[in-house]
Amino acid sequence: xxxxxxxxxxxxxxxxxxxxxxxxxxxxxxxxxxxxxxxxxxxxxxxxxxxxxxxxxxxxxxxxxxxxxxxxxxxxxxxxxxxxxxxxxxxxxxxxxxxxxxxxxxxxxxxxxxxxxxxxxxxxxxxxxxxxxxxxxxxxxxxxxxxxxxxxxxxxxxxxxxxxxxxxxxxxxxxxxxxxxxxxxxxxxxxxxxxxxxxxxxxxxxxxxxxxxxxxxxxxxxxxxxxxxxxxxxxxxxxxxxxxxxxxxxxxxxxxxxxxxxxxxxxxxxxxxxxxxxxxxxxxxxxxxxxxxxxxxxxxxxxxxxxxxxxxxxxxxxxxxxxxxxxxxxxxxxxxxxxxxxxxxxxxxxxxxxxxxxxxxxxxxxxx
Amino acid sequence: xxxxxxxxxxxxxxxxxxxxxxxxxxxxxxxxxxxxxxxxxxxxxxxxxxxxxxxxxxxxxxxxxxxxxxxxxxxxxxxxxxxxxxxxxxxxxxxxxxxxxxxxxxxxxxxxxxxxxxxxxxxxxxxxxxxxxxxxxxxxxxxxxxxxxxxxxxxxxxxxxxxxxxxxxxxxxxxxxxxxxxxxxxxxxxxxxxxxxxxxxxxxxxxxxxxxxxxxxxxxxxxxxxxxxxxxxxxxxxxxxxxxxxxxxxxxxxxxxxxxxxxxxxxxxxxxxxxxxxxxxxxxxxxxxxxxxxxxxxxxxxxxxxxxxxxxxxxxxxxxxxxxxxxxxxxxxxxxxxxxxxxxxxxxxxxxxxxxxxxxxxxxxxxx
Numbered sequence: 001x002x003x004x005x006x007x008x009x010x011x012x013x014x015x016x017x018x019x020x021x022x023x024x025x026x027x028x029x030x031x032x033x034x035x036x037x038x039x040x041x042x043x044x045x046x047x048x049x050x051x052x053x054x055x056x057x058x059x060x061x062x063x064x065x066x067x068x069x070x071x072x073x074x075x076x077x078x079x080x081x082x083x084x085x086x087x088x089x090x091x092x093x094x095x096x097x098x099x100x101x102x103x104x105x106x107x108x109x110x111x112x113x114x115x116x117x118x119x120x121x122x123x124x125x126x127x128x129x130x131x132x133x134x135x136x137x138x139x140x141x142x143x144x145x146x147x148x149x150x151x152x153x154x155x156x157x158x159x160x161x162x163x164x165x166x167x168x169x170x171x172x173x174x175x176x177x178x179x180x181x182x183x184x185x186x187x188x189x190x191x192x193x194x195x196x197x198x199x200x201x202x203x204x205x206x207x208x209x210x211x212x213x214x215x216x217x218x219x220x221x222x223x224x225x226x227x228x229x230x231x232x233x234x235x236x237x238x239x240x241x242x243x244x245x246x247x248x249x250x251x252x253x254x255x256x257x258x259x260x261x262x263x264x265x266x267x268x269x270x271x272x273x274x275x276x277x278x279x280x281x282x283x284x285x286x287x288x289x290x291x292x293x294x295x296x297x298x299x300x301x302x303x304x305x306x307x308x309x310x311x312x313x314x315x316x317x318x319x320x321x322x323x324x325x326x327x328x329x330x331x332x333x334x335x336x337x338x339x340x341x342x343x344x345x346x347x348x349x350x351x352x353x354x355x356x357x358x359x360x361x362x363x364x365x366x367x368x
Numbered sequence: 369x370x371x372x373x374x375x376x377x378x379x380x381x382x383x384x385x386x387x388x389x390x391x392x393x394x395x396x397x398x399x400x401x402x403x404x405x406x407x408x409x410x411x412x413x414x415x416x417x418x419x420x421x422x423x424x425x426x427x428x429x430x431x432x433x434x435x436x437x438x439x440x441x442x443x444x445x446x447x448x449x450x451x452x453x454x455x456x457x458x459x460x461x462x463x464x465x466x467x468x469x470x471x472x473x474x475x476x477x478x479x480x481x482x483x484x485x486x487x488x489x490x491x492x493x494x495x496x497x498x499x500x501x502x503x504x505x506x507x508x509x510x511x512x513x514x515x516x517x518x519x520x521x522x523x524x525x526x527x528x529x530x531x532x533x534x535x536x537x538x539x540x541x542x543x544x545x546x547x548x549x550x551x552x553x554x555x556x557x558x559x560x561x562x563x564x565x566x567x568x569x570x571x572x573x574x575x576x577x578x579x580x581x582x583x584x585x586x587x588x589x590x591x592x593x594x595x596x597x598x599x600x601x602x603x604x605x606x607x608x609x610x611x612x613x614x615x616x617x618x619x620x621x622x623x624x625x626x627x628x629x630x631x632x633x634x635x636x637x638x639x640x641x642x643x644x645x646x647x648x649x650x651x652x653x654x655x656x657x658x659x660x661x662x663x664x665x666x667x668x669x670x671x672x673x674x675x676x677x678x679x680x681x682x683x684x685x686x687x688x689x690x691x692x693x694x695x696x697x698x699x700x701x702x703x704x705x706x707x708x709x710x711x712x713x714x715x716x717x718x719x720x721x722x723x724x725x726x727x728x729x730x731x732x733x734x735x736x
């Protein structure tokens with residue numbers, strides 16, 4: 001039986017041949033893991049754990065430095081592992097000559113300008129043609145296969161289990177940091193690789209920042225609590241947001257929470273294969289605008305989730321591409337009012353031919 | 369009194385005028401924090417929390433999206449905060465015209481090739497000249513001022529306190545993941561923003577991977593334990609590695625540990641203002657080569673530490689620049705043997721005119 005990586009490489013090679021590209025240099029770390037199984041993370045684009053060179057035919061190559069050689073060999077059995085000691089380009093130069101490559105594509109959206117200047121010099125020396133590609137692997141990643149869907153379901157289920165386990169303990173006197181820490185600790189205890197992004201826990205007015213960072217602020221009875229959390233399980237991410245009140249919510253909270261919930265449901269109802277991200281975003285945004293919160297919703301409605309917590313497709317005013325069956329996206333409308341606070345609700349959704357399947361089961365405060 | 373940011377901006381503006389650059393677009397997130405005080409982190413280069421536009425004269429600008437507007441205004445009082453709703457370029461276009469900029473520099477080492485292609489189009493439209501700069505701010509950051517040195521000392525001291533607190537509890541039966549988690553938890557409990565990199569805890573043969581990721585492997589009496597850890601305190605990073613045996617070390621371990629320690633001391637002794645990174649690296653590397661472990665030491669000897677855990681200068685065979693007083697670097701020789709394990713020892717060192725000051729006080733196993 002083929003491994004998922006074998007299938008993905010086959011599909012990519014087909015795309016390369018179709019475009020008459022001799023090889024693709026993969027620099028984007030999520031693409032690297034998706035195609036190879038090699039899990040070493042980058043520490044920012046300036047400290048990469050390696051590159052892939054995927055030729056249209058012939059064995060694919062994983063290039064890395066000596067810190068990662070053993071790990072690469074263990075995790076990426078389909079690849080020839082090349083250890084570079086004097087930077088990527090010296091080894092790449094050799095490989096291009098050895099494999100007689102004439103047209104080399106690179107990932108323009110994840111390749112530094114300075115690196116390009118160096119690559120350009122090498123290409124000129126070798127008579128190699130460079131092609132700036134932008135989303136060859138990202139487009140493959142956007143549509144999930146059965147194996148990936150199962151992992152995304154498991155990641156989502158575990159994320160909810162972690163949320164519930166900590167949610168039960170939340171009470172006045174706890175700090176945002178304390179709750180965020182408990183969530184991240186519980187993720188790991190329950191088997192996750194770690195959070196898929198920095199966990200957001202925000203009380204009251206702090207929730208007016210969509211990307212709030214947990215502080216030492218202490219929870220008081222009646223405060224609203226916004227929790228946006230996700231984890232990585234076997235390489236696949238989850239992402240969920242709930243906003244609730246500890247104690248009895250007042251009418252303002254209930255009215256605003258209902259507006260956001262209604263927007264979320266409108267977004268989900270607009271989803272099916274063939275519609276664009278813009279259309280889904282608009283369906284949810286209209287609900288908030290009608291409720292008088294148009295200005296209070298400043299970000300896009302959602303994003304794809306997979307090996308990266310933010311990936312294709314985008315549900316936003318700029319998401320012009322059509323959704324396809326097998327995509328998994330978040331729907332996460334919110335409203336943010338500096339003097340009051342914020343509410344965001346977020347579920348993960350599988351796009352199907354007929355419509356949408358909500359992967360989340362958690363209903364915390366959704367029945368307000 | 370000037371804030372540290374004010375002084376840094378003044379120095380940068382001077383450098384810009386010297387180079388006849390009208391403004392620098394800052395995209396590198398550590399540079400952004402260093403110059404502005406704005407702490408929002410990027411989630412990779414593809415999900416930036418904003419940019420700075422530093423004109424040679426006139427008020428500097430922080431460009432971000434609506435998720436971060438409030439935070440930017442609160443944290444970067446010296447800056448005009450501009451919220452872009454349709455991407456950076458639309459707002460940048462306006463600013464370039466409003467400020468009448470003719471020569472715009474950008475950070476080539478932290479600017480995506482695809483973004484450059486878009487910037488190039490804008491520049492052509494405006495008659496703007498682009499300059500690819502590579503380390504204007506990084507060079508400033510490499511030499512620490514008194515304020516930064518104090519923060520680096522505090523970060524190092526807290527890192528050791530966390531290490532000791534967990535070190536005391538290590539015993540057979542614990543897993544690598546468990547110890548790594550305890551370290552990261554203790555960091556936060558003791559007031560750190562978080563780890564400055566993914567904490568490494570590796571037992572026995574797992575330590576043969578210089579960048580090992582903690583696993584569920586269980587510690588047995590007599591195993592060697594390698595811990596490489598660092599934290600961020602008030603924006604400044606620490607970084608330290610210790611390797612020890614739980615129980616009684618055998619002669620092989622003692623002999624190899626002594627070789628690495630000797631290499632570390634040789635590296636430290638080679639440090640003073642005016643020598644190059646190559647020379648320091650060579651001094652330590654020679655000791656390991658003489659002991660028969662030349663092949664077993666595959667990475668560079670060290671790196672600068674500041675707002676980033678890896679920054680200028682590099683101590684490596686490619687670190688051709690001269691060290692300057694006020695730089696803070698790690699010295700971290702190691703040896704890695706696939707069938708046996710690995711040893712790495714790492715301290716943080718302040719470069720002075722006369723030599724080196726070791727910032728670490730921890731002596732765990734260093735007296736073997």
